[in-house]
Amino acid sequence: MFIKKQLEEELKKVFKTLNFDEELAAVSASSQADYQCNAPFALAKRIGKSPASIAVEICAEMNKSSTLAKFEPSGAGFVNITLKNDAILSFANEIFSTGKLPLVRSQLGQTVFFDYGGANIAKELHIGHLRSAIIGEAIKRVYRELGADTISDVYLGDWGLQFGLIITQAEDEGILEILGDEVRYYKEITLELLNEIYPRASKRKNDDKEFYARAEKATVLLQSKTPTYFSVWKKIREISLVAIKRNYENLNCEFDIWGGESAAQDFIPRVLAELCLKGLTRTSDGAVIMDVAGEGEHILGEDGKYKNPMPPIILKKHNGGALYATNDVATIFARYKEFKPDKFVYVVDARQDLHFNQVFRCVKKAGFVSAGTQLVHIPYGTINGKDGKPFKTRSGDTIKLEDIINLVADEAEKRLEKAGDRETAQKIGLSALKFADLSNNVRKDYIFDIEKCISFEGKTGPYLLYTVARINSILAKNAIEQSKGFGEILKLDDEIRAIIVAVLRICEAIQNAAETLTLNNICDAVYVLAQNFSAFYATHNIQNEKDAALKNDWLSVCALTKTAITEALNVLAIDTVERM
């Protein structure tokens, strides 16, 4: 990234002397060279010369002054930019001196709040929770690497009707009883028990109206914090949280806040009062709503249909209950009060795009966040099965996250050098799972193919871990002579050059990820590096090299590759392993 910036600075100076528009002094990665500049095409019209002749002019001028690269005109008006060996070597050696990827801390001073995870209390984590966790954690780490202060909140689904359902169902099944201001337990509440009760209750509410009504009533009692109901809720929450924390730990997800919908409750009355006071709300069919449509939106046509619909946000049910949207508005209110973030990032699936659009408009309009606060929703696509529908097991159930992790870990364990190392096996399995997920464009739905996930060949997480494990093995078998300048590369050949450029691309991909909020480019870049290393490995017999200086160079290439892959995977929250 430094290099790209520096190139642009150099170009800018030359553009100034040539009297070209300085904004056009931009370079991008190229398949034909290291970088390219396409400014000649844009300049051609204004100047009245052919793009090709402008390219020639730029190159001639750049080659006089540039210390970084060689410039060559190409094609109809492209400028190909090839980095000089010195520039490449000094980039590589910077990594040796710091042991880290040289990233520009572009997010320094920014506070960014991340909301991802979204596990539901009393419900096992399942495949639907996978993407939010994987993507959210990775995006957060990108920002952290780039210098931002990050705050992450798992935002549990821990409030609302589901608890009314569970409590009512538990009462009906003789598990507990709420009598006046006393709760009697007849059975110990365990995770297993909750896992059984909830699906039953959830199914029952659809065709048992009487049950649904009682559950709703219980929910209202909980929401008004009736001590008995509140104490049952607390117990359920505590028990569930143990399993949820274990799951997220497995996924390398680190949350600063284990909050949830329940945490917003105390703010709801105040938020509603403020919105009402500001004259932003109105009543409709007994519900309290707020219009969030802008100019030209939500216009009622003659046919009774809305054009460019942006329906009002519903903040209060006819019976006075709060809703999903109310929670999110109040949560943002509370978070802003406490942390004053410059940016909120929500990693929630694409189906909730409209919901977040409404919520964000509401808090902006109400002034609950400052005008400059960015509110971003990353709407990721759903994980589908081969039939293109949300992934289910053969029996039609959603598959548990734990089961998936065990499945891939089992598969990895089979191939291990040393059998029985479960920890390593799980890391390998998870690398497959995560890398496959992150390699896809965040917003698209993608097909989850279990066969593909356990194949571990080609462009996969395990291939990357394998590359690192191999390097570990080489470095262990070959004594490194620090005195001969380990931690420096002196001579570049084509393979080594390709490796260092690949590392450069990784840095650029990470840098870019904060802006585009996509991660597949990082995956691609790491994979290219591993591929380039494998090619290097196949053509360089490191162990038997007689020239000590050359051998040391090559070992340095190994060390460099290891650092880059490990660091990049760390950003993606993927662990590497010592051996496999």
Add this chain to the structure above:
RNA sequence: GCAUCCGUAGCAUAACUGGAUAGUGCACUUGGCUACGAACCAAGCGGUUGGGGAUUCGAAUUCCUCCGGAUGCACCA
């Protein structure tokens, strides 16, 4: 019905946000372990980027229009 997202080789996907010959993996075909780890490497096969039109030096990418898919549209979260 309206709105949002999407359609790239047999399958799964990428393209740095409008750049050059559309990359990559799986599968398939060939070659490479008595050489530092073959979860690997080298090479090959496979494409009218859903159809049509427009914009310009240049389109998978922008716009329009069909076709096909997913999702969302008032008191569930």
